[in-house]
Amino acid sequence: MNNVYENNMRFLPILKFWDKYKKIISLLVLTLIGLITFFIINKQINKYQSEQAALIYNDWQTELLSEEPNIENLNSLLDEFLNSYKKTGYTQLALLEKANLDAKLKNYDEALYNFNELIMLTDGARDNKIFNKISRVSASRILLSLERYDEALSMIEKYSLGDTNAPIHELAGDILFKQGKVNLAINQYEAAEEKYTDQTSKSIISMKIASISN
Numbered sequence: 001m002n003n004v005y006e007n008n009m010r011f012l013p014i015l016k017f018w019d020k021y022k023k024i025i026s027l028l029v030l031t032l033i034g035l036i037t038f039f040i041i042n043k044q045i046n047k048y049q050s051e052q053a054a055l056i057y058n059d060w061q062t063e064l065l066s067e068e069p070n071i072e073n074l075n076s077l078l079d080e081f082l083n084s085y086k087k088t089g090y091t092q093l094a095l096l097e098k099a100n101l102d103a104k105l106k107n108y109d110e111a112l113y114n115f116n117e118l119i120m121l122t123d124g125a126r127d128n129k130i131f132n133k134i135s136r137v138s139a140s141r142i143l144l145s146l147e148r149y150d151e152a153l154s155m156i157e158k159y160s161l162g163d164t165n166a167p168i169h170e171l172a173g174d175i176l177f178k179q180g181k182v183n184l185a186i187n188q189y190e191a192a193e194e195k196y197t198d199q200t201s202k203s204i205i206s207m208k209i210a211s212i213s214n
Contacts, residue, residue, distance in 0.1 A: 166195035
């Protein structure tokens with residue numbers, strides 16, 4: 001009898017604690033269950049979307065690699081990617097490929113639009129930094145050819161101001177020279193020359209510096 005009493009007394013603090021905080025504990029448990037359920041469902045949705053996007057990407061590749069790609073069909077498939085499967089990697093691939101095709105066909109407005117879409121999708125710490133950089137550099141080159149120098153420089157500014165690779169420094173130098181900012185252009189060319197490892201590229205940069213230093 002004493003043992004039973006002692007056992008009951010042992011659980012008394014727990015029972016008091018439960019009685020006092022049962023609403024908070026119940027809420028926390030329900031929240032935890034809700035979060036677990038959300039993550040499971042979200043994972044399943046992402047998996048399903050990725051599988052569906054892969055099927056569409058097969059159609060995309062078939063059209064893109066045909067002898068004469070149908071632009072209307074490609075645009076229709078791209079709209080489907082953006083409307084239903086925006087967060088998948090297949091959408092990013094499709095945007096990059098379409099933008100490159102547009103640039104090749106000299107549809108520069110369309111190319112810039114798709115590069116900008118890809119930039120918005122890949123901006124952020126956890127997103128695709130490689131696609132983001134490729135898109136910014138490609139868009140910057142198009143803007144440079146269209147003599148939209150401020151926009152071209154703005155497109156790569158986040159890279160050209162830091163410790164980046166040689167082609168971006170060279171591109172920044174080209175833009176700055178077109179803007180008449182010779183000293184800043186030389187600074188970028190010198191950074192590019194320092195980073196290039198092949199002698200041909202170094203020689204080209206040296207000639208650029210010499211041509212604008214006189």
